[in-house]
Amino acid sequence: MSTQNTPYKIYLEENEIPKVWYNVRADMKNKPAPLLNPGTLQPMSADDLSPVFCRELCEQELNNTDREIPIPQEIQDFYKMYRPSPLTHAVFLEKALDTPAHIYYKFEGNNTSGSHKLNSAIAQAYYAKKQGLKGITTETGAGQWGTAMAMACSFFGLDCKVYMVKVSYEQKPFRREVMRTYGAEVTPSPSDTTQVGRKLLAEHPGTTGSLGCAISEAVEVAVSTEGYRYVLGSVLNQVLLHQSVIGLETKTACDKYGIKPDVIIGCAGGGSNLGGLIAPFMGEKLRGEADYDIIAVEPASCPSFTRGIYAYDFCDTGLVCPLAKMYTLGHDFIPSPNHAGGLRYHGMSPVLSQLYADGYMRAVSAEQTSVFAAAELFARTEGTLPAPESSHAIRAAIDEAIKCRETGEEKTIIFGLTGTGYYDLVAYQQFNDKTMTDYIPTDADLEKGFASIPKVDL
Amino acid sequence: MSTQNTPYKIYLEENEIPKVWYNVRADMKNKPAPLLNPGTLQPMSADDLSPVFCRELCEQELNNTDREIPIPQEIQDFYKMYRPSPLTHAVFLEKALDTPAHIYYKFEGNNTSGSHKLNSAIAQAYYAKKQGLKGITTETGAGQWGTAMAMACSFFGLDCKVYMVKVSYEQKPFRREVMRTYGAEVTPSPSDTTQVGRKLLAEHPGTTGSLGCAISEAVEVAVSTEGYRYVLGSVLNQVLLHQSVIGLETKTACDKYGIKPDVIIGCAGGGSNLGGLIAPFMGEKLRGEADYDIIAVEPASCPSFTRGIYAYDFCDTGLVCPLAKMYTLGHDFIPSPNHAGGLRYHGMSPVLSQLYADGYMRAVSAEQTSVFAAAELFARTEGTLPAPESSHAIRAAIDEAIKCRETGEEKTIIFGLTGTGYYDLVAYQQFNDKTMTDYIPTDADLEKGFASIPKVDL
Numbered sequence: 001m002s003t004q005n006t007p008y009k010i011y012l013e014e015n016e017i018p019k020v021w022y023n024v025r026a027d028m029k030n031k032p033a034p035l036l037n038p039g040t041l042q043p044m045s046a047d048d049l050s051p052v053f054c055r056e057l058c059e060q061e062l063n064n065t066d067r068e069i070p071i072p073q074e075i076q077d078f079y080k081m082y083r084p085s086p087l088t089h090a091v092f093l094e095k096a097l098d099t100p101a102h103i104y105y106k107f108e109g110n111n112t113s114g115s116h117k118l119n120s121a122i123a124q125a126y127y128a129k130k131q132g133l134k135g136i137t138t139e140t141g142a143g144q145w146g147t148a149m150a151m152a153c154s155f156f157g158l159d160c161k162v163y164m165v166k167v168s169y170e171q172k173p174f175r176r177e178v179m180r181t182y183g184a185e186v187t188p189s190p191s192d193t194t195q196v197g198r199k200l201l202a203e204h205p206g207t208t209g210s211l212g213c214a215i216s217e218a219v220e221v222a223v224s225t226e227g228y229r230y231v232l233g234s235v236l237n238q239v240l241l242h243q244s245v246i247g248l249e250t251k252t253a254c255d256k257y258g259i260k261p262d263v264i265i266g267c268a269g270g271g272s273n274l275g276g277l278i279a280p281f282m283g284e285k286l287r288g289e290a291d292y293d294i295i296a297v298e299p300a301s302c303p304s305f306t307r308g309i310y311a312y313d314f315c316d317t318g319l320v321c322p323l324a325k326m327y328t329l330g331h332d333f334i335p336s337p338n339h340a341g342g343l344r345y346h347g348m349s350p351v352l353s354q355l356y357a358d359g360y361m362r363a364v365s366a367e368q369t370s371v372f373a374a375a376e377l378f379a380r381t382e383g384t385l386p387a388p389e390s391s392h393a394i395r396a397a398i399d400e401a402i403k404c405r406e407t408g409e410e411k412t413i414i415f416g417l418t419g420t421g422y423y424d425l426v427a428y429q430q431f432n433d434k435t436m437t438d439y440i441p442t443d444a445d446l447e448k449g450f451a452s453i454p455k456v457d458l
Numbered sequence: 459m460s461t462q463n464t465p466y467k468i469y470l471e472e473n474e475i476p477k478v479w480y481n482v483r484a485d486m487k488n489k490p491a492p493l494l495n496p497g498t499l500q501p502m503s504a505d506d507l508s509p510v511f512c513r514e515l516c517e518q519e520l521n522n523t524d525r526e527i528p529i530p531q532e533i534q535d536f537y538k539m540y541r542p543s544p545l546t547h548a549v550f551l552e553k554a555l556d557t558p559a560h561i562y563y564k565f566e567g568n569n570t571s572g573s574h575k576l577n578s579a580i581a582q583a584y585y586a587k588k589q590g591l592k593g594i595t596t597e598t599g600a601g602q603w604g605t606a607m608a609m610a611c612s613f614f615g616l617d618c619k620v621y622m623v624k625v626s627y628e629q630k631p632f633r634r635e636v637m638r639t640y641g642a643e644v645t646p647s648p649s650d651t652t653q654v655g656r657k658l659l660a661e662h663p664g665t666t667g668s669l670g671c672a673i674s675e676a677v678e679v680a681v682s683t684e685g686y687r688y689v690l691g692s693v694l695n696q697v698l699l700h701q702s703v704i705g706l707e708t709k710t711a712c713d714k715y716g717i718k719p720d721v722i723i724g725c726a727g728g729g730s731n732l733g734g735l736i737a738p739f740m741g742e743k744l745r746g747e748a749d750y751d752i753i754a755v756e757p758a759s760c761p762s763f764t765r766g767i768y769a770y771d772f773c774d775t776g777l778v779c780p781l782a783k784m785y786t787l788g789h790d791f792i793p794s795p796n797h798a799g800g801l802r803y804h805g806m807s808p809v810l811s812q813l814y815a816d817g818y819m820r821a822v823s824a825e826q827t828s829v830f831a832a833a834e835l836f837a838r839t840e841g842t843l844p845a846p847e848s849s850h851a852i853r854a855a856i857d858e859a860i861k862c863r864e865t866g867e868e869k870t871i872i873f874g875l876t877g878t879g880y881y882d883l884v885a886y887q888q889f890n891d892k893t894m895t896d897y898i899p900t901d902a903d904l905e906k907g908f909a910s911i912p913k914v915d916l
Contacts, residue, residue: 011469080465081550177883180886183838381613426635
């Protein structure tokens with residue numbers, strides 16, 4: 001067992017919750033490529049973005065220069081409801097692995113949304129309220145983002161219209177009811193409430209929907225309804241900015257207790273958690289003040305970093321959203337029915353994509369059954385039933401710790417435990433019943449997705 | 459909003475987690491009545507109890523004299539996984555109620571079992587392991603206790619056989635899968651694995667089971683299987699002893715921040731949470747050192763304190779368990795399909811029953827729809843989706859705070875938020891859909907239950 005002299009769980013004091021977000025773009029030499037207007041293929045200004053997003057969020061989206069952005073007091077107050085989140089020393093996992101490594105995890109699941117998504121949801125709701133809006137629209141796949149947005153809107157008295165991928169709507173009635181308890185209106189997507197939904201239903205009558213389609217519906221409603229804007233839970237620069245609270249708290253706890261991480265690991269779907277967790281550490285790395293081995297973990301079934309192409313692509317399948325330069329599998333790529341719903345996105349945050357392209361981080365992929373084996377071990381040793389998404393990071397952390405056992409290295413590993421798996425028990429049941437299978441797309445599968453990437457030359 | 463100068467969430471330091479349990483019986487002038495042997499109707503000794511329970515737990519069950527019982531180091535280590543639990547200042551709820559009252563809640567739901575049940579589960583598993591046993595049997599209704607026991611057994615490498623009331627087994631597959639993920643064997647009750655189960659199935663082929671029957675099955679397996687004992691999650695003196703960690707931490711936090719509670723509120727099914735929360739405060743009251751208004755809240759549909767009889771009764775429907783002197787509705791009382799599964803027990807902790815009979819606490823009952831209205835308000839203001847059981851305490855706390863608004867009194871109210879409602883969304887859905895109904899048993903309903911109370915004259 002590790003000899004590092006820290007409490008099992010490190011809770012910072014309330015006054016150590018960050019008062020500013022850290023904007024990693026300020027420290028990047030190569031800035032992330034700008035979003036492009038899908039009509040003109042020209043970089044989008046705040047004016048271009050403002051029919052879709054709140055004004056202040058558009059400015060945050062485009063702000064590549066300010067290193068620190070103050071967190072408004074109302075958001076700080078809300079953060080106190082569930083933050084600071086604990087940085088936990090995984091002593092029981094270390095013991096089970098018989099490793100000389102020191103393993104820590106930043107746990108973001110101790111709130112009713114069940115994940116880190118609330119960190120950005122409350123910010124986006126706040127700016128909508130401040131702008132005098134009536135409500136917001138959004139989409140949700142696995143349900144964490146929708147739940148977080150419902151909670152945030154309820155707090156500020158905003159309407160919240162959630163388009164939930166139909167298969168999730170039907171398979172996850174619990175998630176739906178949490179959102180309704182917080183006053184949200186939840187519509188299965190595709191629906192007959194939008195043009196894009198009606199078109200899709202006409203073309204594919206039995207479809208169970210996709211995240212790309214739900215995004216298109218939510219955006220259509222936002223831009224066509226007075227007093228509404230659209231909000232998104234990942235990929236965007238503003239989301240990574242808000243999620244920097246994860247990394248800032250982690251850094252404060254490390255500094256306070258003399259923990260010096262060698263390896264920092266996060267699961268990566270759209271990049272919101274990973275981008276938030278690594279932000280201040282990446283800042284040090286970009287400024288040449290420290291070095292860290294930073295690892296993104298993605299599912300082998302949806303491998304945008306490890307097998308995707310760095311190119312401009314649409315963020316949605318309905319082609320109503322801006323184009324982003326990112327590692328992408330193509331907006332027509334159909335992810336397999338992998339249970340980590342939050343990691344089934346075809347693209348990746350432009351910020352993380354640029355950092356990855358520039359060699360500041362590496363990426364690995366993990367297969368589903370090995371991810372759940374890691375989840376089971378973690379649940380049994382550390383007590384918390386992890387989300388399938390988070391369990392990708394657990395898998396990689398365990399693999400690194402096993403390497404340390406073999407080499408004798410006493411590395412310090414920090415990973416992000418983004419959320420709990422309380423609503424993912426259908427997947428756990430498959431694992432328990434040994435009926436879970438793995439899926440790795442063939443090169444031919446990927447080629448089909450790549451074919452949908454537009455030819456944009458900027 | 460309250461002006462008391464405390465953090466929103468009070469987290470004690472790791473070294474402030476209790477190192478001893480507090481045994482309130484030591485301070486009671488009138489001790490709780492002893493358990494009776496169902497065959498001889500004589501008080502049971504540790505020897506009588508030891509075929510059913512672990513040896514050391516039998517001694518704890520009968521120990522009416524030692525005020526403090528040391529918590530073994532292994533249990534303290536496990537407690538560090540999820541304790542100390544936060545004492546939260548409900549500033550957002552206070553604001554919504556516009557009350558001068560100061561409201562605090564001790565939140566026990568931030569662990570995967572989702573409730574306070576883990577506090578006793580880990581203790582019972584530890585003593586089973588220490589005695590060299592192979593495994594334990596138990597029953598579960600709503601599923602919290604079974605989940606907690608599965609987690610605790612997994613930690614110590616014990617087998618865990620859970621009899622789950624059939625209706626819950628079918629309606630709560632998620633709960634079942636969490637238990638399986640922790641390695642427990644979950645059997646729907648009644649089952650054909652026991653005599654009592656087979657008998658019941660023959661008599662009532664379509665039955666969906668009851669907690670009383672599941673207890674009988676679990677006890678039968680424990681006493682007839684080499685190396686097994688039975689464990690119970692409520693009612694027993696030993697359980698209240700272990701749960702005193704809730705109250706001890708609450709008291710430490712109050713003392714540290716100068717919080718002086720006037721009213722202490724807990725929901726009451728078998729009494730495990732309420733008995734634990736109030737323990738050290740009740741001790742002060744018994745010793746004449748302080749006075750508190752202590753309130754038990756029970757569902758109007760299962761009103762053992764407010765409408766039951768203080769008498770000896772069987773703890774189970776199969777009549778294999780000892781008799782306990784308690785407030786009871788009769789072991790044949792059939793609770794209505796109230797959604798607070800954890801509060802559907804016909805009896806009440808003998809310790810709490812004696813304290814209630816002696817006037818040291820009072821009891822109120824609440825109807826289901828008003829409980830869920832309180833739950834919804836709490837979820838929207840304080841962020842956490844509460845368990846239906848816990849929401850009974852929320853209801854009473856809100857009612858007390860509203861009284862303070864009317865009288866202008868600045869009372870300090872503490873209540874126990876025992877757990878989360880993440881697996882209770884079927885009930886929330888009924889509330890959201892406005893299809894939820896209330897049920898209050900008629901006097902005739904109660905008389906039927908009372909008729910099953912045996913005539914025991916000690």
